[in-house]
Amino acid sequence: MADTRVGAGPESLTPLDILRTTSMTQAVEREVERMIVAGELTGGSHVSEQALAARLGVSRGPVREASRSLVQAGLLVAVRNRGVFVREVALPEVLELYDVRATLEGEMAASLHGRAEAGLLKALRKVVTSMRGAARRDDVAEAYKLNVRFHELLADACGNGRLVAIYRAVVRDMHLFRREGLDRFGSLPASAAEHGRLIEVLTSEPAAVIREQFREHVLSGRRRLERGLAGEGTATAR
Secondary structure (H helix, E strand, C coil): CCCCCCCCCHHHCCHHHHHHHHHHHHHHHHHHHHHHHCCCCCCCCEECHHHHHHHHCCCHHHHHHHHHHHHHCCCEEEECCCEEEECCCCHHHHHHHHHHHHHHHHHHHHCCCCCCCHHHHHHHHHHHHHHHHHHHHCCHHHHHHHHHHHHHHHHHHHCCHHHHHHHHHHHHHHCCCCCHHHHCCCCHHHHHHHHHHHHHHHHHCCHHHHHHHHHHHHHHHHHHHHHHHHHHHHHHHC
């Protein structure tokens, strides 16, 4: 049997061993990213190699390799004698990310002008309906997931692979900011209504208007975050 332990020399691994290890490593990487987007891991959270391996039903080797890869990618940080943690993003950086995301989101949406298929529109409307339900229940966590889903559907439909890759990297880094800072400010019913209006913009307006409306949608989130944090700071100071 080939030695697939981390650190084994490449001459001891068969092509199938390498494929299996690579596939498992990539699967672990995707799961860690999903956990961050879902809010299961927030900035500063410890990523336990043992717990993650048990959760995914894999050996610790692929988890260790995935962690190294994600450290290199800037998603995780390794702290000597303490382990691996989700990287934290400070407020000034997340505000810059909002600006970049606004431009990218506008371009993705504008590219769908005249070619937003019925299946996409049906899926978007279904998400907005679910957002309204989450708003009625005051379910912030569910509303947050649905918000992510709405914008992922647009990205999937965009068709520009390079643009979407950059967009997803920006969104991924935004999730490194403490998640409660991204979802606790603003009205859930208002958010659901705003997403509903975006669908109408997508189906009825020219590309330039679509671009600007989606860009403004992201920037309005930036402003809500700033106002919310400023108000919180004022309340703390009192």
